[in-house]
Amino acid sequence: MRLPRHAWAILPVAVLLGLVVLFAVGLRHDPRLVPSPLIGKPAPAFELRQLGTQTIHRRDDLLGRPVLVNFFASWCAACRDEHPLLMELSRRGVEIIGMDYKDTDADGERWLRLHGNPYRTVLADPEGRAGLDWGVYGVPETYVLDAQGIIVYKQIGPLDAQTWRDTIAPLLAAVPAQGR
């Protein structure tokens, strides 16, 4: 089959069509609206070093009390946005586990030293493997786990005070805090 001589001129329309379809699908997939497939399921297993050390932590270490698992990175500017809130939450005694996503230990530690460390434990995920298993889309993301390690909520993008007040705090209040 020979293409007509001016077939190239149709190319831009075709590309546009493809992109529009992609965005339409992307919009339906709006990560803030459609719950992650992992919600209601146990958090994926992992085996990660604590930042700056060789101590290994596993998923089972998160059991027994509700926790927030927050994926962040030193290169992530949006993480600055939610950082004050995390600091505030940690002052109020909320246990937050930090996952330093696709980052070097040195950069992650420096970032925490500069801005303050809201995390009870910081785990290093330099290649983003755990992030992949957890379905991390981009940093920051925050998962709310109940005492059985079930993901009850996922926040994509910076956490804000309103979401905390209206959505996450009631969820945490609802889950029985075993082992306290």
Next chain:
Amino acid sequence: MIPELGHFALLAALAVALIQALVPMLGVWRREPRWMDVGASAAQGQFVLVLLAYLCLTWAFVERDWSVVYVAANSHSQLPLMYRISAVWGAHEGSMLLWMLMLTGWAAAVSVFSRSLPRDVRAQALAVLGFLSVGFLLFILLTSNPFDRHFPVPEDGRDLNPLLQDPGLVFHPPLLYMGYVGFSVAFAFAITALLSGRLDTAWARWTRPWTTAAWLCLTLGITLGSWWAYHELGWGGWWFWDPVENASFMPWLVGTALIHSLAVTEKRGLLKSWTVLLAIVAFALSLLGTFLVRSGVLVSVHAFATDPARGVFILSFLAVVLGIAFCLYAWRAPRFASEGELQLLSREGLLLLNNVFLVIAAAAVLIGTLYPLVVDAFKLGKISVGPPYFNAVFLPLTAPLAFLIGLASVVGWKQARGRDVLRRVRWPLAVALLAGLSLPWLLQRRFELIAAAGAFLALWTMVMACEEPWRRWRARRAAGLAQIPRAIWGMSLAHFGLGLWVLGVTFVSLYSIERDVRLGPGQGVELLGYRFALQKVEPYAGPNYDADRATVEVSRDGVRVAELQPEKRLYRAQRSVMTEASVDHNPLRDLYVALAEPLGGGEWALRIYVKPMMRLVWLGGVLMAVGGGLAASDRRYRLARAAVQRAAATDGVPA
């Protein structure tokens, strides 16, 4: 009352925009000159109405009208006046209004400055701009009205995001939008060319100054954004490859390509359909940028409140506008015949090559930005593309580009002879090589091959940017310089700026030094020959925040160089902590100190950087923009206008 007045002005603007979109188009169709002329007055009227709406919103901010939802969410009674004014564009609704103000501003400018154009061209271009206005006004009125009220009225506002309380934010978004939206003019001219089927060198000459003007605003906006990130995000980075940054960078790359292909179209009548395509794509990428930022498809730093209704609206609008544009293109573009042959070793050949590199670079950025979305949409798993991808892809694409730029001024139009080119570049090449190789050692006492390569490319670009003025100086001395048209000065300056930028990027990327230190009052630390001594940390109260302010004295060989006062601020309304870095700079180095955490016992953790040539990155951007300004104000554009005004004056004499 005032907010309602603003709302009403927007509604009126929508009505005027409808007239602007329809009547001139019908006029062209019916060959009715008076209908065609409606476009100009509609564009000016619409600008006045949107300006009125904008001023109403500003008034609500200045007067602290907390009954307006948007004002209450983004201001605070203690916010200084400057930030109350700039808070108008601190979040989604207001920045869309600013966007609209820019769009109508450009359309009004077109209506004023394009009197020299054929009547039907001007009418169609203004109608296209009117059509865009209709879309954006509907978007504001239907999904993001900044004038909505609420009850009960809160006692105080929630304050502007502290990240945005910086002088950089006062100018960054307006300039960026000026640039984004400015490409709508080139887009309107492109559609006009497609509609009328006329695309000649005159068309390219009309389009050029508008494109350059938009481009220079975008250049300044991006430069300022980078400067803002450096100061306000607090850890010395100046470019993050964040989706929103990419959204402004892609139109810049394509806009740069467009400026150069317009030059080819104007001078040689070649690359016509390519130029039209670039004009459409540059604006398409601006729209895409808006969509990405506003819809929440991509999560990023510039986390504007996202709302799916907005995403759906912008996506539909984008699909309609670009769908029509590209269909027109598919239908009409094959008719544009080139007026000659293209030789590779000629200025137009090299410009085409430059276009190819720029467009590939833009495509690479686009792919990197959208890839996570694609992977997610097709359920292939989730992935994120970080700075390593962009750096790896971008460097190999920009290096040949910098080399090509150097050749631009010595390779003539039509066809050049390799021997002549070689003869003219050998000395500059030798100078750039020698200086490039020695610069890393001279300045940093440490040789790195990549630094030498970067310095070579930078110097080559800079030396060659001076080549044309130098040649004219040698031929005719001052008279030769005086005869250089502004377009050439602009080109030389912009290319020189790019050279400086390359130099800055190379050195700051390879030779920056950073150190985290723990210091008590009276203690100091040595870094690259500079001694940083912490003198004291004192509490300090700002208008809407409380801060710890440190005083750090920097000295070299016992001589005091600078006194820096980094701060750690707690903004009262939002209870958020911000790090305000303090920087001392000269062209060769930045000394940057940020205050981290108190460690107890009066000791503090501090972060210290010495960044060589950081300023050159921004200076390069500013020079590029100034060059663009010179080129856009070239005499030949003004001459064309004056000639028509004279003609119009004689026509006006009654018989």
